[in-house]
Amino acid sequence: MKKLLITGVIAIAAILGLVQSGSAQTKYTIQRQSFWQKTTINKAKYPKKSIAVWNAKHTKVKFYLKDYPNNTWYGRGSETLKHGKTTAKYIYIQGNNKKHTDLVKGYVWHGYLEAGFGEETYSHKYLSLDSMTKNADYLKYIKKSPSQKVTREIVKLFPNNKVTLKMSKYAAASGAYYFEDIAPKTYFTKPDLTGYTIVKFPKVIDYLKSSKNVSATIRAKKVKSILASYGYTTSKLKKLSSKYQIGINIVDSTYITSDSPECGYAFIIGKAK
Template sequence: MCFAITNYLNVQASSDYQIVKTKYYTSSTPFHAKYPKQNTYLWNAKHTKRLHNLKNYPNSFWTRAKTVILRKNNKPAVYYYVAGMTPHGTPNLYGYIWRGYLKPGYNPNYKAWNGLDINYFLSDKDYQRYINQSPSQNLSREVLHLFPNARLSLNLSKLTAYGSTLTDFQKQFSDVLIVKNANNAFYNPRGKVTSANQKLTAIKAAFDAHGYNQQKRSALNGYQIGIYYESNRQKGGIFSYDDGYYAGVTVAKSLN
């Protein structure tokens, strides 16, 4: 019933809508179109003008800035005020949309996306899909192949990206394996750009030197693996990214 009512609102422009409540957000939570092949519109605040049709932006996701309750004829509906994010940076994609037309999370067509914020992936499976598909994640895919029996963990990947201390890791994991030289190899040395293959060779050599050759890496059954890597985000020779995250890989067992 709610869907039918709001679908009617989506096609009937009217100046009788009133914003009766607003909630603002400090973080930009992403959403994507629930019905990407249907006409679904962003509206102005008075709900009198269609601004954009989500169907025209099939690879986009939409970040929520605030939630409003719009009321017409004493019937409330919850809308999000969103900004559109496209792979090529299309500007000025803003508007209000009924929340029932959106689903949480990034646009799942990760083949079109690079450098997404790790904080907003929904699950291990979601992050794995991104690594499998994103053009920016070729190195991550190859590093994961070095540990064929370890399961990718979004939580462990976040801790890795945050540059967490061993104490932080040990609050949730045991048998934590961090090889500093391997993590440093994700970066370009100062004044030099290394290819993904060169980085992979250096990462593999660092684990070998640490006593974890391929046979031992393959024997890590029951372990989880966390990984974070962004291409083209390094500033100079500093071992961190310009967004404050850190590249690297961590292998560990969950305490749960």
Template sequence: MYQSKLERILLMKRPTAVVVAFGLLFGLVMSPMETQAASKKTSSYQIVKTKDYSHVYSDKKHAVRLPFHAKSSKTAYMWNKQHTQKLHNLKNYQATTWFLSKSVVLKHGSHKRVYYFVKNTTNSISGYVWRGNLASGYSPKGYQIIKQKWANQSGSYYARYYGQDVKMWNYNHTKVRVHLKNFPGMNWYRTETVVMRHGNKRAVYYYVTGTLRGNGRDVGGYVWHGYLKHGKNPNHTGQNYVPIDDFQGDTDYNQFVKTAKYQKLTKAIADLFPYSKIDYNLSRIAAYNYDAADQSIMSAEDVTPVSTSGYSNIKAFPTIDRYLLKHATWSDAKKLKAVKQLLDEAGYDATKRSNMANYQIGIQIIDNVPDILGQIVANDGDGYANGYAIVIGQTDPTGNSNNNDQSFFFTD
């Protein structure tokens, strides 16, 4: 049969095409084998020995782990455990101090090397570094915390100088957390004392924390101790909530009631007793001993009642306390109207209240204060804290408290 020139060419090319196809098929079959071989090659680093350093300290008294830093500014990698992935380059962390967690002997073929597993101070970065790339001690660059103390750190502090631009820093002193002048009414609570080195200078810093404006946002950071004053802040400007124990006395507490955003109901109820004054110590007694709904003190189930010494004829109003808590979402006007009615029913009408100049008021009201994290009362609702405790009583210099209500929880 006659064949065209084109057909003859195609027939001649067929063996080549088959070989090519076979070669491609063979290549596809071999690819997984090659991948496995490559995999074995990349995982050829093996840990043959480990030594734990997690509880070895450079300063046993303060539990400070062993510090290291980059030996030079040249490239030096931090690896994952399998030594297959470069996690970080130490040349980019010249001011970072690394703390030793453990050392390992890493074998690769016939070669062995000691690697250190290190972490930064916040444990946010960690990995394995050949020990030859690390030098012992804190980094000589940047700000370095070279001593730390956590024991016996209780106590509150506040900005020593109002209006001064005092900064709260992160651990590395590279980022400002907040400016203390923006929170003049804050009580800051110390949890740590450190010695921070910068160049040849050393300074003592406190790590302090606080809840900003009582709205559930926590903040903490390092502040030079000279900018802080130990004690309870007498200024409560801008604070939505101040714990009852953080006041200094009658003047301090009354000023807060008069000016604070969430104390309008407190002031209105106190005004129902026109000639009776708000007494701070009696207010503490109300909060600790006579809150019928057990809401005025955080973790109230563990609260021990405080002494009523120095007061007599204390009268509590548990029915009012529970009623206000039940109707916490009502407007202040509606709640105040209900309080008047309940006082009348308890025998304290407007006429009697106007003749109680020899009585003081103990009152602690937490009224719909934003409490996103549940840090104000033990059982807040829908992100808002509420607690109500109202009592009246008389000061008694003799300390006679025989006529005081004795029960901690009321069941009337």
């Protein structure tokens, strides 16, 4: 009798489990779905937590963000899901798999993402200025990218001054040299720098353009001498007010493929009035 009772309880539990499992799949319904023309750049807000990335119907976990803690996630679209009486926005994301041979993709609740690059992306050879929205993004790129050796050396010449993304975008939009295919349209929309005095160094641009195969150390020494010809000697650079900001963007044949001639050079300093 006991055996029959236990068997019956197990059977009922199994049936209930199936019912609940089936109903769980119908709890989320797609209210709205769209795919974007412009991609957003995101990173995980909590890269070490088990945040699930789902299929579109929210019935299957495809992977967890913690499996790819350093990834950059490119937002390609969104959907609004209804769950009971509440609705929530999910972002459709794509990013590299662990072998960098394919993409992993799916939907994740928007609150688990924030704007910016994942840590591994900063070591790439090329990131465009228009893909960045924060100073911290650009400074990390300059610090970590193997293509930014000469940038790092030039910045050392200005011990009291910081590179800013805003000034760098202005440099890229005014008096810079870029290979035709590399400069995005947004470079030509100058940031508003009302309240700044801008100093340009066209001879530095010309030299950088003609010396991309020279070592970073030698190029930095030459830039130092060119700056001195403008009156910005080592002594003066050491005394420059911290009100000066550096605008710099150097691309040395690092865009798309190694055998492409793409390059770009922008360099100014600006002082807050």
